[in-house]
Amino acid sequence: MIVDFHVHAGQGDGMTGPWDTTAPLADYVRRARQAGIAHSVLLPVFQSDYLRGNRDVAALVRADPGRFTGFAMVHAERDRHRVHRMIEEAVLRLGLRGIKVHRHDAPIHRQVCDAARHWRLPVLYDPGGETGALRLLAQTHPEVAFVFAHLGSFADDWAAQRQVVDLVAHYPNLFADTSGVRRFDVLEEAFRRAGPGKLLFGSDGPWLHPGLELAKLRALRPTPEAFARMAGGNALRLLARVALPPPTPIRNNARIGQRISQRIGQRITPTARAAPAAATAAPAA
Numbered sequence: 001m002i003v004d005f006h007v008h009a010g011q012g013d014g015m016t017g018p019w020d021t022t023a024p025l026a027d028y029v030r031r032a033r034q035a036g037i038a039h040s041v042l043l044p045v046f047q048s049d050y051l052r053g054n055r056d057v058a059a060l061v062r063a064d065p066g067r068f069t070g071f072a073m074v075h076a077e078r079d080r081h082r083v084h085r086m087i088e089e090a091v092l093r094l095g096l097r098g099i100k101v102h103r104h105d106a107p108i109h110r111q112v113c114d115a116a117r118h119w120r121l122p123v124l125y126d127p128g129g130e131t132g133a134l135r136l137l138a139q140t141h142p143e144v145a146f147v148f149a150h151l152g153s154f155a156d157d158w159a160a161q162r163q164v165v166d167l168v169a170h171y172p173n174l175f176a177d178t179s180g181v182r183r184f185d186v187l188e189e190a191f192r193r194a195g196p197g198k199l200l201f202g203s204d205g206p207w208l209h210p211g212l213e214l215a216k217l218r219a220l221r222p223t224p225e226a227f228a229r230m231a232g233g234n235a236l237r238l239l240a241r242v243a244l245p246p247p248t249p250i251r252n253n254a255r256i257g258q259r260i261s262q263r264i265g266q267r268i269t270p271t272a273r274a275a276p277a278a279a280t281a282a283p284a285a
Helices: 026-034 050-065 080-092 108-121 135-138 159-169 186-191 210-219 226-240 251-261
Strands: 002-013 039-044 068-071 098-103 123-126 146-148 174-177
Touching: 002 050, 002 226, 026 210, 039 050, 050 068, 080 108, 080 226, 098 108, 108 123, 108 135, 135 159, 146 159, 146 210, 159 186, 186 210, 210 226
Parallel strands: 002 039, 039 068, 098 123, 123 146, 146 174
Antiparallel strands: none
């Protein structure tokens, strides 16, 4: 199974760009199906209240659990006093299965890492090129799996990405996703030095094309076994470590999911639930 570990969804309130305004999924789902991507991890977009964003993502997951898994996002500084309460709700009530933190909001800190350790959740952290202190995550919380988005920098910071390659190659609980990595030689170095067991396919959808991002993995010319690990096996292994109780039942799940989907400007239809084998069929409306 091919799993996209990095997809944004929902509606923000910033209105400075797509990243904090809206991330509709209809086109993404169509492109992912055409590329053979069977499952995607959804993350909230930037916004002033991640509690709301997490609930919106959970509603999308409930509308199509075969296609989506959701992660909770926290603002490391603004949410410092309520991190544990937010993650408890995310796990027990919303059924979310990981934590997303972005350096654009604030640097990751101990409360986030402690919550991840308590609930055995993977953490997708975008350090925004600030990689100097990342080794502390491996040293203080070796039980937590940390995945660094974009090999550490979406801004094409070659030095930061090479430092992340060093880290994921050395520490067993550090990983990186491949989304938005433009310097292919750095991706090749990560594949060669860290190995396929430390890289997770991600697209940064819906804004980057998942098929094009997946083509980068194939361009590495991995063995079928190595491709399977990077394209989905590693993600499934990290998600399988999560020991979650079933989320608290919420009445009218389908109706809630439909209302949230309409609000963010995308439709969840039965076509979107089709198996990857149906990739040649007409795309979802």
